[in-house]
Amino acid sequence: MLADLVFWGLSVVAVVSGASVFRVDSMARATYALAVSFVAVGAALLLMRLDYLGLITVLMMVMEMAVMAVYMVMFMGMNPALMPMSMVHGKRAAVAAAVTVFVVLSGGALLVDWPARRGAPAPDTVAALGEALMGSKMLVMMAISPVMIATMVAGIAVAAPRGRYDRFGDDLRSPAADPQRGGVGR
Amino acid sequence: MGVTDRISARAVRRAHVLAVEVPGWWVARAEVERAARARGWQLATSPADADVLAVCGPPGERLAAAVERVWQQLPGPRARVEVDGSDAGTAAAALGRAAQLLRTSGATDTPPDHTPPGDGTGDDTTGEHGPDEHDHEHGDMDMDMDMAPAGIPLAQGADDRDGLEMDVLAVPLGPVLPCWPGGLVLRCRLHGDVVAEAAVEVLRAAGPPVDTTRRDGASTGSARRLDAAAALLELAGWEDAAAAARRVRDRWLGGERAGSVGAGDERLHRRVARSRPLRWALPDDVRQRLLSMLDPSSVGAPVGVPLHALPGLVAGLDLAAVRLVVASLALDLSPAPSRPTAAADV
Amino acid sequence: MSDVGVVEVAAIWAPAAAALLALLAMAAAALDGALAARGSGLPATAGLSAPVNETARLLRQRRRVTVAADSLLWRAGGGGLLVAALLMVVVVPLGRFTLADLPVGVVWFNAMDIVVWAAVWLAGWGPNSAHSLVGGYRFLALALAYELPLMFALTAPAVAAGSLRVGDVAAAQDGGWWYVAQMPVAFLVFCLGVTAFSVWGPFAPPAGTDLAGGVLTELSGVDRLLFLAGRYALLAAGSAFAVPLFLGGGAGPVLPGWLWVLVKTALLLSVFVVVRRRLPALRPDRFAEVGWLVLLPLVLVQVLVVAVIAVGRG
Numbered sequence: 001m002l003a004d005l006v007f008w009g010l011s012v013v014a015v016v017s018g019a020s021v022f023r024v025d026s027m028a029r030a031t032y033a034l035a036v037s038f039v040a041v042g043a044a045l046l047l048m049r050l051d052y053l054g055l056i057t058v059l060m061m062v063m064e065m066a067v068m069a070v071y072m073v074m075f076m077g078m079n080p081a082l083m084p085m086s087m088v089h090g091k092r093a094a095v096a097a098a099v100t101v102f103v104v105l106s107g108g109a110l111l112v113d114w115p116a117r118r119g120a121p122a123p124d125t126v127a128a129l130g131e132a133l134m135g136s137k138m139l140v141m142m143a144i145s146p147v148m149i150a151t152m153v154a155g156i157a158v159a160a161p162r163g164r165y166d167r168f169g170d171d172l173r174s175p176a177a178d179p180q181r182g183g184v185g186r
Numbered sequence: 187m188g189v190t191d192r193i194s195a196r197a198v199r200r201a202h203v204l205a206v207e208v209p210g211w212w213v214a215r216a217e218v219e220r221a222a223r224a225r226g227w228q229l230a231t232s233p234a235d236a237d238v239l240a241v242c243g244p245p246g247e248r249l250a251a252a253v254e255r256v257w258q259q260l261p262g263p264r265a266r267v268e269v270d271g272s273d274a275g276t277a278a279a280a281l282g283r284a285a286q287l288l289r290t291s292g293a294t295d296t297p298p299d300h301t302p303p304g305d306g307t308g309d310d311t312t313g314e315h316g317p318d319e320h321d322h323e324h325g326d327m328d329m330d331m332d333m334a335p336a337g338i339p340l341a342q343g344a345d346d347r348d349g350l351e352m353d354v355l356a357v358p359l360g361p362v363l364p365c366w367p368g369g370l371v372l373r374c375r376l377h378g379d380v381v382a383e384a385a386v387e388v389l390r391a392a393g394p395p396v397d398t399t400r401r402d403g404a405s406t407g408s409a410r411r412l413d414a415a416a417a418l419l420e421l422a423g424w425e426d427a428a429a430a431a432r433r434v435r436d437r438w439l440g441g442e443r444a445g446s447v448g449a450g451d452e453r454l455h456r457r458v459a460r461s462r463p464l465r466w467a468l469p470d471d472v473r474q475r476l477l478s479m480l481d482p483s484s485v486g487a488p489v490g491v492p493l494h495a496l497p498g499l500v501a502g503l504d505l506a507a508v509r510l511v512v513a514s515l516a517l518d519l520s521p522a523p524s525r526p527t528a529a530a531d532v
Numbered sequence: 533m534s535d536v537g538v539v540e541v542a543a544i545w546a547p548a549a550a551a552l553l554a555l556l557a558m559a560a561a562a563l564d565g566a567l568a569a570r571g572s573g574l575p576a577t578a579g580l581s582a583p584v585n586e587t588a589r590l591l592r593q594r595r596r597v598t599v600a601a602d603s604l605l606w607r608a609g610g611g612g613l614l615v616a617a618l619l620m621v622v623v624v625p626l627g628r629f630t631l632a633d634l635p636v637g638v639v640w641f642n643a644m645d646i647v648v649w650a651a652v653w654l655a656g657w658g659p660n661s662a663h664s665l666v667g668g669y670r671f672l673a674l675a676l677a678y679e680l681p682l683m684f685a686l687t688a689p690a691v692a693a694g695s696l697r698v699g700d701v702a703a704a705q706d707g708g709w710w711y712v713a714q715m716p717v718a719f720l721v722f723c724l725g726v727t728a729f730s731v732w733g734p735f736a737p738p739a740g741t742d743l744a745g746g747v748l749t750e751l752s753g754v755d756r757l758l759f760l761a762g763r764y765a766l767l768a769a770g771s772a773f774a775v776p777l778f779l780g781g782g783a784g785p786v787l788p789g790w791l792w793v794l795v796k797t798a799l800l801l802s803v804f805v806v807v808r809r810r811l812p813a814l815r816p817d818r819f820a821e822v823g824w825l826v827l828l829p830l831v832l833v834q835v836l837v838v839a840v841i842a843v844g845r846g
Contacts, residue, residue, distance in 0.1 A: 028657050051636045059643040066649040183818030184825050197592045200585035223572040231745035234596055234752040261594040261752040336600035357662045379666045421742045423813025429571035467812045509742040
């Protein structure tokens, strides 16, 4: 009973703060409203005894929102950071699509004949979830993540406006000409 | 009655003092600092942190206006005292008056509820927006020009040090700022926290410094360079060394014999010179100037940089580096006819 | 020596845990005040009453409102530090007792120290002041550099103990060397992380003097008290968490487990407080390279070594 109440409360918080992202006037408020929404979702995961997933959701999302606030102010700061702005385009089509999808999904959730539960949840729900999602491909998934990080880092290094030749000169030997020295003396 | 009084008594035991240095009156400010520390009081880092505003010396017209703006920003309970002499007794007496005022202030002294947006001198809040990159591609951005949230106009964009277009924020540094030469105003145009350009001016005092103590020039000179070194070490975040520098400065100001103080001076110099974290943290030229400030064998005042060269020195640096550079220059803004200062004002 | 395992106590003990944290925070503040007094030439005992006097002063001080400030975000940021610290100690076992025996206690601590990111940036953004904003951004710059090393430093003891439960990590150190000796790099990076998320000592530029107080510029009264208390509370909470993770939990001769936890916490906390005055501040722009190019590889190698040993053992 208490768990049900808490779950409904968290759901309301998640939806309301998610919607308020589009209603508030300030980019910082929008970002942190989104953070509140994610934290509510993470807390709901904790209720389902998916401890690790719930906490990781909270952790990663708060960290992301902190960094996203910087980007939101940077790219959208001039006008919309503090002034009311309409963030929607093509209103009519969007409203129609949104209402249709909501009706279909909620109708499905309410009207589908869900099967009865067989057995009990596994003792380690997170491990069971991982097995179900990735199964025999676990090793592949774990190998992919460092490859992804390496790709991201390589992409940033390639996209940087000032490369090694700009910094060091053509002979790559002179001391780096940076506007401010880094901490390691690179 | 009992609880409020007890809380007030405890609160006054640890008041925070914001010492306003009028150009030329650095000794008075140093004495106020010493008296504050002797009482167990702290030095405030900003007006919001301060309980006591101690104006050291007679400010000129514009400086007085700046001090008034800062006074408006002190949250109550607060006290304001004037220190008109450069000796220890005056400073201690002024702080004693301040303590008395603090104990009895409270309901009688209410600062205004809202500070108006800053535009000129004084370390106050300025209406602004965060650092931005402005993208010209959106057509509907033309209407930004007349938007003004809370009455503060939106910032305009300009190219910054790295060629990106960023919003410009006008932030004046000084004239009332801890660890900053009193009376100096550096009007910076910031992109983020990088200073794009700066304009310097000095807000003058209403009168020359009054020094009733009989200190010789060498002691005063040594105290001056240690005062500058203490400010720079405080800005670098090394509190132990800054406190040591202040102690040696107070010993010079207190008229101790040169031999005994010189040993402490030399110890401090060696300690700071040996420190590897400080060598890593400070830019090279700043560190060299710091070491020459601490060197007991350096004679008199360091070779000064003319004020009009200051904007060129700080352009392209971020705020931390600007503060360090200005502190390392140990600018002497005393009103003296022989000093080749420029960009003067009333 | 926990042979029984960790016992979870009822939530009614939460105020007692909060009081204990407050006590540790005040002790840290008193020690800091004493060291500051000694630095100014006064006797050290003159500074011991610093927390009480400062609390009285701040309670008496009026709050400020700046123009066009985002009050909601500002106050949320100011109080967020204390909330994060209180939530951190929920998983720390005091001997055999803990408020919440989460199976993922280590990740809980990590999540709470991320909350500090949000809190400090909001405290910088809220007052609509140039210096505060620069302070908030400085914190994010430092955070991006120290957080990943801290996360891996938290992973190392968990890998060695084979569990994310804080009680298990403490119990796994029974009978062998404590993890502080087995994985010193992880311990050092953890300590660095604790001082960093407490905006303390070398990591104080977000609240630094060169920014007229940085994030603290416009704070006064109760809000300032909450922020400053939150810094000390985070320091205490981080020290308390280091005990089960690296210092063997309640293990030790003669004294009962809970007393050992307090003693070890107090010792580590006093080391943090003493270190503050002796080191200059780290510039965020220069620390970024150090964090990513020096600390992160070191701590990754540490985790690799620990993992190889763990695999070899079982």
